[in-house]
Amino acid sequence: MSTSSETVPNTSSDTAPSRSTDTGRSTSSGAAAPTTPVRGTRLTLTGASLGRPGAPALDKVDLDVAPGEILTVVGPSGCGKSTLLRTLAGLLAPLAGEIAQDGQPLTGPSADRALVFQEDALLPWRALRANVELPLAIRGVPRARRREQAQAWLERVGLGSQARQLPHRVSGGQRQRVQLARALAGRPRAVLMDEPFGALDAQTRAGMQDLLVEVLQGTGATVVFVTHDVDEALFLGDRVALLGAGGLVAVRDIPRPRDRGAHDDPARVALRRDVLTSLGT
Amino acid sequence: MKRYALRVVSLAAALGLWQALTSLDIDLWLRFSQFPTVTDVARTFAARVSGPDYWTDLTDSLTRILTGFLLAAVLGVATGVLVARSRLAEDLLGPVLEVIRPIPAIALVPVAILLFPSNEQGIVFITCTAAFFPVLVSTRHAVRALTPVWEEAVRTMGGGRWRILGSVVLPGALPGVFGGLSVGIGVSWICVISAEMISGQYGVGYRTWQDYTVVDYPGVFVGMVTIGVLGWLTSTAVELLGRRLTRWLPRSAYVPGARPPRPDRSVTPAAAAPAPTNGTGTGTGTGTGVTRSEEARDEHLV
Ligand SMILES: Nc1ncnc2c1ncn2[C@@H]1O[C@H](COP(=O)(O)OP(=O)(O)O)[C@@H](O)[C@H]1O
Numbered sequence: 001m002s003t004s005s006e007t008v009p010n011t012s013s014d015t016a017p018s019r020s021t022d023t024g025r026s027t028s029s030g031a032a033a034p035t036t037p038v039r040g041t042r043l044t045l046t047g048a049s050l051g052r053p054g055a056p057a058l059d060k061v062d063l064d065v066a067p068g069e070i071l072t073v074v075g076p077s078g079c080g081k082s083t084l085l086r087t088l089a090g091l092l093a094p095l096a097g098e099i100a101q102d103g104q105p106l107t108g109p110s111a112d113r114a115l116v117f118q119e120d121a122l123l124p125w126r127a128l129r130a131n132v133e134l135p136l137a138i139r140g141v142p143r144a145r146r147r148e149q150a151q152a153w154l155e156r157v158g159l160g161s162q163a164r165q166l167p168h169r170v171s172g173g174q175r176q177r178v179q180l181a182r183a184l185a186g187r188p189r190a191v192l193m194d195e196p197f198g199a200l201d202a203q204t205r206a207g208m209q210d211l212l213v214e215v216l217q218g219t220g221a222t223v224v225f226v227t228h229d230v231d232e233a234l235f236l237g238d239r240v241a242l243l244g245a246g247g248l249v250a251v252r253d254i255p256r257p258r259d260r261g262a263h264d265d266p267a268r269v270a271l272r273r274d275v276l277t278s279l280g281t
Numbered sequence: 282m283k284r285y286a287l288r289v290v291s292l293a294a295a296l297g298l299w300q301a302l303t304s305l306d307i308d309l310w311l312r313f314s315q316f317p318t319v320t321d322v323a324r325t326f327a328a329r330v331s332g333p334d335y336w337t338d339l340t341d342s343l344t345r346i347l348t349g350f351l352l353a354a355v356l357g358v359a360t361g362v363l364v365a366r367s368r369l370a371e372d373l374l375g376p377v378l379e380v381i382r383p384i385p386a387i388a389l390v391p392v393a394i395l396l397f398p399s400n401e402q403g404i405v406f407i408t409c410t411a412a413f414f415p416v417l418v419s420t421r422h423a424v425r426a427l428t429p430v431w432e433e434a435v436r437t438m439g440g441g442r443w444r445i446l447g448s449v450v451l452p453g454a455l456p457g458v459f460g461g462l463s464v465g466i467g468v469s470w471i472c473v474i475s476a477e478m479i480s481g482q483y484g485v486g487y488r489t490w491q492d493y494t495v496v497d498y499p500g501v502f503v504g505m506v507t508i509g510v511l512g513w514l515t516s517t518a519v520e521l522l523g524r525r526l527t528r529w530l531p532r533s534a535y536v537p538g539a540r541p542p543r544p545d546r547s548v549t550p551a552a553a554a555p556a557p558t559n560g561t562g563t564g565t566g567t568g569t570g571v572t573r574s575e576e577a578r579d580e581h582l583v
């Protein structure tokens with residue numbers, strides 16, 4: 001792939017993966033600077049009740065995810081984290097209340113909001129690159145271009161040489177990286193990630209977190225990242241949302257997000273203790 | 282190699298037994314005295330093959346079965362997908378299909394005679410009906426059994442109904458569909474031959490029945506051998522096409538009784554685990570094992 005370096009278009013604005021400006025990823029939470037051209041979308045839940053009909057999992061959720069921020073969501077297993085993400089993706093309608101994207105009611109799934117599934121969601125009959133090409137094909141990118149872009153994305157997640165392998169011939173962690181590449185290849189304005197590293201060992205997981213931070217750099221996309229790992233949530237997020245029995249417990253700002261050195265920062269330690277306490281562990 | 286040799290030996294032994302029983306005119310409850318010998322059949326076969334009728338019959342039968350079968354494949358897959366994906370279609374078509382399904386296709390001969398202007402179309406109709414139901418039923422099951430997350434993934438990429446059909450439903454259901462096609466091609470042969478025997482002009486079934494009515498037993502056996510070989514060839518073709526199109530299916534690297542595994546197993550116990558999926562990194566490590574087992578399977582078929 002001699003052309004791959006040209007195909008990661010840092011300059012052209014309508015081709016992924018990188019965006020020209022860093023939309024203040026380091027600035028925290030809702031105070032996103034409106035001066036930069038923001039690509040991320042605002043996701044708002046108002047008095048929303050989420051779940052399957054007859055089995056609500058979360059009640060009266062009020063949540064505002066600012067454009068370009070990374071919101072992490074933690075909560076015990078079965079509390080409704082996946083339900084929340086599926087609802088934001090548009091796969092599940094809210095039982096009550098409203099969900100809006102940039103103020104417009106959200107009616108169904110859209111290429112604007114990519115979802116990285118908790119389970120293995122690659123199409124097993126497509127090679128890794130063909131999987132990454134899929135969102136591009138749906139967007140109508142011509143074949144040659146989508147091939148280049150997909151290859152570039154695979155290089156970026158470190159799987160360039162396995163582009164033609166079938167999903168079941170690579171490891172679980174590699175499949176998750178491909179899912180990430182696939183989600184980002186469609187240049188979504190929001191990326192919803194459901195415990196993407198949940199099944200990985202600690203080292204791989206840390207590597208994947210660094211990779212994620214690196215790949216998100218400059219996309220400007222809003223990110224909602226679900227995890228059951230408090231440390232992961234505090235490392236990645238600008239803010240962390242705590243889900244508990246039946247609803248949203250709290251949303252907290254995180255000091256020094258995405259800074260590996262911050263784990264013994266007193267503010268961070270205090271927050272970590274708070275989070276663990278309110279999760280009841 | 283050894284396995285091929287075994288198969289040839291088995292076939293030769295069967296023919297040898299046949300020859301022995303018939304040439305010695307064995308008559309112990311089962312009566313072989315009237316039975317044509319292998320050499321009789323072979324001689325008649327040679328004579329038929331060099332004549333024109335044999336090949337006309339062959340192409341007639343093949344044309345009928347291929348037309349009927351391909352129609353059944355297309356209609357069966359389309360109806361199966363429709364019924365599996367649409368509640369309205371299920372309510373509208375389901376009862377009618379379920380009532381027609383138990384009727385043996387060959388019992389539709391009167392219907393075919395009433396409906397179609399020529400025998401030819403009637404035979405194709407019967408063949409098609411026979412293959413249609415296995416294809417329909419297995420497609421319906423395969424579509425219903427699709428992993429929901431595949432469809433959801435495509436929807437969150439902005440894919441619509443047709444994209445889901447083309448990128449998820451059809452490829453995902455293919456393994457099941459080919460199960461139905463394999464059954465269907467077998468049933469098609471049964472029905473095309475029976476229909477030819479009843480109402481055909483030309484065709485292997487027609488010829489076989491003709492030979493029987495004029496007491497040409499070696500001719501009957503030539504017909505049966507021809508049907509057997511054609512059936513085997515067509516079902517092998519369907520099977521191979523199915524394998525080719527469903528290469529992506531994860532397969533166990535473990536093949537019972539296959540040649541390669543033993544030395545591997547003693548070296549690395551972990552490599553003997555059945556799942557080739559969690560390749561240690563590059564995936565090329567397990568690659569050879571999987572390829573080998575696939576070869577073993579392909580060989581097994583032919
Ligand atoms: N497909 C489903 N049908 C019905 N209920 C479900 C389904 N999936 C999950 N649930 C229920 O919804 C609740 C929340 O599940 P989920 O959002 O998957 O939890 P989490 O992702 O936090 O582990 C659970 O009580 C679970 O039993």
Ligand SMILES: [Mg+2]
Nearest residue numbers: 081082118194
């Ligand atoms: Mg979950």
